[in-house]
Amino acid sequence: MATVQPQRGGSAAGAGLTGNNAGRARYRRILRFAARHLAATWWWEILLPRIGLSRLSERTRTRRMQRIARRFHGLALDLGGLMIKVGQYMSSRLDVLPPEITRELEGLQDEVPAVPFPAVRTLAEAELGTALTSAFATFDERPIASASLGQAYRARLVPSLADEAGFEDVVVKIQRPGIDTIVAVDLSALRRVGGWLSRIRLVYTRVDMPALVEEFATTSLEEIDYLHEAASSERFAEVFEGDSRVAVPRVVWERISRRVLTLEDVTAIKINDVDALVAAGIDPSEVAGVFATVMFDQVFTDGWFHADPHPGNIFVTPLAEPVREGGRTWKLTFIDFGMMGQVPPTLRAGLRKLLISAAGRDGKGLVDGIRDVGMLLPSADTVELERAMTALFGRFGGMGFAELREVDPREFRDFAKQFNDVVRTLPFMLPENLLLVIRAMSLTSGVCSALDPKFNLWDSVEPYARQLLRDERGNLVQDIGQQALDFVSVLARLPRRMDGLLDTIEDGRLEVQMPRLEKRIAQLDRTLRRIGAALVFAGLIVAGALVRPDDGGLGTVLMIGSAVPLLVAVFSGRNGR
Secondary structure, eight states: OOOOOOOOOHHHHHHHHOOSHHHHHHHHHHHHHHHHHHHHHHIIIIIHHHTTOHHHHHHHHHHHHHHHHHHHHHHHHHHOTHHHHHHHHHHTOTTTSOHHHHHHHTTOOSOOOOOOHHHHHHHHHHHHTSOHHHHEEEEOOSOSEEOSSEEEEEEEEOHHHHHHHTOOEEEEEEEOTTHHHHHHHHHHHHHHHHHHHTTSHHHHTTBOHHHHHHHHHHHHHHHTOHHHHHHHHHHHHHHTTTOTTEEOOOBOGGGOOSSEEEEEOOOOEETTOHHHHHHTTOOHHHHHHHHHHHHHIIIIIISEEESOOOGGGEEEEEOSSOOTTTTOOEEEEEOOOSSEEEOOHHHHHHHHHHHHHHHTTOHHHHHHHHHHTTSBOTTOOOHHHHHHHHHHHHHHTTOOHHHHHHSOHHHHHHHHHHHHHHHHHSOBOBOGGGHHHHHHHHHHHHHHHHHOTTOOHHHHHHHHHHHHHHHHHTTHHHHHHHHHHHHHHHHHHHHHHHHHHHHHHHTTOOOOOOHHHHHHHHHHHHHHHHHHHHHHHHHHHHHHHHHTTTOHHHHHHHHHHTHHHHHHHHHTTGGGO
């Protein structure tokens, strides 16, 4: 399997990758967009709340978020390249991005005007080392799909190759000319923006932004290496060999290079085409359940999964004869294996625990699972989070999306208000290898809900979790033995620790700390300081404005002097002051 190493190097990379005017203009345009909106976000979300204007920030937040999302939508469509991929990823991040942003971006499709065929022909023939008329019996010059990274065409293999392959109709993917340079420029700009974000405390305490960008870079570079995609396609076929639920197009290795990919044409019913499914006698709700289970298998059992399961990459293929298991008359056909994800064993164990806990409505188990997958720092106090999760399951657990839509929005607002401080103050982090898992599961949920508005994720999770639980019980004896050893170890250390505690008490060195109470008092103290400074600022600025018409000198002094309490209001509380 081909391996592509991402380039590193922030601004240096930017200088090297933008050697032409178009590249430099693209690079600067991305950075200007990011800088402008990061500065605006700092003003509205950090500075104004610090000087007591948080209500103004909250009142305008929805409109501002929608405006940013609309502007990025336009930027992505205009630039193409990786910007569309970034927008698609952001639209699936319901967990961390405001709904005002995700709703504006969810319609962003990777569809761009096609490159004229002569340029595509030149690239393909150079890669294959022969004319397209020699490489294929027929080749339709009209693209069936035109995306930001490549274009797809229908063709037919020459008879000798068709006899060897066992099929003749194929789809040929050809990279867009010049896409290597565009991807390099985009990644350089994203690395620079990631460096900016990594200096913001709210970001760097929750996510390793440079590592996240590098993971995105590795995935993007693999997407434009069609040798890698071909190898991933064959590996995926091996994983599901003998599984009647899944089919994979066969690869024509004789017509492949790093920029040209030839696969069996498996075009069928798109998974989200509900009308076509019904017309073919296929129950969309049954498709939703099978699709969810297949994706669960990949993430929680195999540890290697299709990370881009959007509707354009999944077909429902009718069968001539029903399969033995359940009489199903169709199968799922996956295509486009450029974006694949790997789940390390330790992360997979944590994800399995999360799934089992979610199915069992176990708030404490869910929090333990969140910690195991690395989303919580070990020092985090999770008592309040456990209470929040238990309350969440108690009220909304087991509801499907259709039922949740019927819940009074005020209930969600009350719940969010009740537990907002808990979630906001906990040291959450996003491990880099979770990015593709979250993307895959978000897309899976969206596809299933589109197939069946009454689709209840719990109906798929619970039986799957029960099977995982049965598998986990196979290790129960080993777990009990380990717990017994841990208990004996604790007992062995207990006398020495008791002696140490008694010595500390006798020497008068025992200290009792209440960090949460101390933190609250410190926050109250800083808040009072900021309020006082803000009042002085307001008084000076108003007094200066009133006096200035009669005494320009004094009025100007008062207005300039108001800058001092303003700075105190903004920066008070830093370093514990």
